[in-house]
Amino acid sequence: MYGIMDRLARLFAVLGGAVLSAVIILTCLSIIGRLANSILHGDVLQGVMPGFANALLATGVGPINGDFELVEAGMAFAIFAFLPLCQLNGTHASVDIFTSRLPLRVYRFLRAFIEIVFAGVLIVIAWQLGQGTLGKQATGQTTFLLEFPLWWPYALSLPGAACAALVSIYVAALRLVEVATGGGVLPPETEAGH
Numbered sequence: 001m002y003g004i005m006d007r008l009a010r011l012f013a014v015l016g017g018a019v020l021s022a023v024i025i026l027t028c029l030s031i032i033g034r035l036a037n038s039i040l041h042g043d044v045l046q047g048v049m050p051g052f053a054n055a056l057l058a059t060g061v062g063p064i065n066g067d068f069e070l071v072e073a074g075m076a077f078a079i080f081a082f083l084p085l086c087q088l089n090g091t092h093a094s095v096d097i098f099t100s101r102l103p104l105r106v107y108r109f110l111r112a113f114i115e116i117v118f119a120g121v122l123i124v125i126a127w128q129l130g131q132g133t134l135g136k137q138a139t140g141q142t143t144f145l146l147e148f149p150l151w152w153p154y155a156l157s158l159p160g161a162a163c164a165a166l167v168s169i170y171v172a173a174l175r176l177v178e179v180a181t182g183g184g185v186l187p188p189e190t191e192a193g194h
Contacts, residue, residue, distance in 0.1 A: 002186075005170050009084035012163050016081025023074035031066040037062035066146035072154035080129075080160030084167040087118070090186070105182065111177035119168035126161040133158055 039045060040061060045053040064070075086092050099107055136151035143150060174185045 001170070005084075005088055006169055007166055008163060009088045012081040013085040016160070018043070018077040019074050019081065020078040023071050023078070025125045026064060026067060026070055026074075030067040033061060034063040065145065069143045069146050069148075073156065076153050077160065081159040081163065082173075083122070083160060084162035087122070087164055087171055088150045104178075108175070108179050112172065112179045115168065115172040115175040116169040122165040122168045124162070125134075126158070126165040129158050130163045131153060135151050 036055070040057050041055040099110060102110065133151050133154035136154055138150070139150075141150040142148060171186065178185050
C-alpha cells in the first residue's frame with residue numbers, strides 16, 4: 001500500500017513541479033516584456049530609433065496580459081500538488097525543541113495525534129475546496145482580465161487536496177499502528193526541522 005501512496009504522491013509532485021516551472025517561465029517572460037516595453041517607450045529609443053521602437057511595440061512587446069491571474073491559479077495547484085508527498089514523507093517544517101527529548105513511546109503517541117489532527121484538517125480543506133468549486137461555478141464569476149471562470153483553479157486544485165487528504169488518512173493510520181506495536185512502520189522521516 002505504501003508503494004501506491006508513494007507513486008500517487010510523486011505523480012502529483014511532478015505535476016506540481018511542471019506547473020510551478022511554467023509559472024516561473026510565465027513570470028520571467030512577463031517581467032522581460034514589461035522591461036522591454038518600458039525601454040521601447042523610453043526617451044532614448046524613441047529619440048534615436050522611433051520607427052524601430054514603435055515597430056517592436058506594435059508586435060505586442062509588453063507584460064503578459066493576466067499574468068497574475070495565471071500565477072495565482074498555478075500556485076494554488078502547485079501547493080496542493082506538493083502536499084501529498086510532504087505528508088507521506090513527514091517533510092513539513094516543524095520545531096522540535098521539546099519533542100526531540102521525549103521518550104520514543106511518548107513521541108510516537110504525539111506524532112500519531114498530530115497526524116490524526118492533520119488528516120482532519122486536510123479532509124476539511126478538501127471538502128471546503130469542493131464546496132467552493134461548486135459555489136464559484138454556480139455564481140459564474142470570472143477573473144478580471146482573462147475572464148476565465150473562477151471555479152477552474154478551484155477544480156484544478158481539488159484533486160491535489162483530495163490526494164493529500166487520502167495520504168494523510170493513510171499516514172495517520174500507520175502512525176496509530178506504530179503506537180500500538182511499538183515499532184516503526186513508515187520509513188524514517190526526512191523532516192525539515194527548525
